[in-house]
């Protein structure tokens with residue numbers, strides 16, 4: 053079990069290394085603006101910055117992140133797995149809105 | 152039947168980040184029939200009741216999305232006629248020679264004002280639906296209809312800047328009809344649905360902030376029973392679902408779900424029959440909930456934002 057602290061919120065979420073951190077983060081969606089869409093690393097709307105802690109990632113679209121960004125902790129939460137306690141900043145939702 | 156111009160959406164080429172996962176999704180779960188893998192690793196599929204060699208192509212990439220989509224036209228003469236129409240419209244056309252694309256006749260290739268690569272073709276190798284053409288019967292052998300029991304690729308939904316210009320090409324050059332539109336508070340169309348057949352749409356185009364956005368590819372099912380069956384499989388395989396509902400626009404019973412790379416798919420049944428003398432239906436953005444999803448009267452945030 054790892055703890056996830058969300059910047060600007062007092063809520064602490066818990067996660068395991070087996071599930072994407074999006075699952076834990078989404079529990080606090082009333083408190084901070086996390087979004088979830090495809091859950092497969094394709095659409096980019098779950099983008100966060102991991103400020104502290106280590107993590108693994110799965111497949112993420114090159115339209116939204118690249119190695120440099122990942123090294124700076126910018127990841128898609130639906131494809132990110134905690135390897136330690138984490139501190140996370142929720143990034144503003146990507147503005148690719150249609151309509 | 153007077154449909155002798157552009158016939159139908161005949162092909163989508165979709166980028167995937169994990170080919171094995173994609174093959175499980177499109178082949179094993181959705182039940183599309185794998186037809187071929189070429190020397191570049193592209194994988195070709197058809198739905199059981201489609202007669203041409205393939206309708207879905209998967210290509211491995213570091214980002215998901217739509218490489219191109221292609222409409223089939225009635226014959227080669229139509230292709231020649233449409234080429235001059237597209238050029239007069241002001242869009243540059245290049246020709247892909249016969250055989251350059253697998254099992255395909257010559258194609259026109261061009262880019263829509265919304266940024267997507269579109270093709271038109273008149274020929275693709277005929278393979279049939281296993282029933283034959285003489286006393287075909289109605290039901291193929293066990294195992295041909297499988298998975299989600301998809302009959303065929305139906306339509307796609309794309310987005311980008313200049314959606315009205317892309318739609319104008321479909322209306323003025325390809326002779327589609329505007330069946331439905333969603334307008335903003337100034338009466339400006341933001342989502343537009345056009346048909347070249349008796350279906351409520353063969354493609355939909357929305358105004359969007361970036362070129363070449365892919366909202367979804369949609370597959371046709373026979374019946375409500377098949378729709379429930381497919382939804383049960385979606386649950387069984389833990390495929391991420393966005394919405395199971397009915398569309399106000401086009402009146403189809405829908406499920407939106409995502410492939411393993413985050414491309415949105417749709418399966419649907421029902422909908423009304425469109426004729427060229429039907430009036431265009433208009434929905435207003437302030438009424439978007441039942442326009443999009445008429446049962447829940449709720450639109451998930453991702454529906455307008457998640458695109459590949």
Ligand code: FES
Nearest residue numbers: 089090091096130
């Ligand atoms: S929800 Fe689409 S990338 Fe995470």
Ligand SMILES: [Fe+2]
Nearest residue numbers: 308367369417
């Ligand atoms: Fe659709």
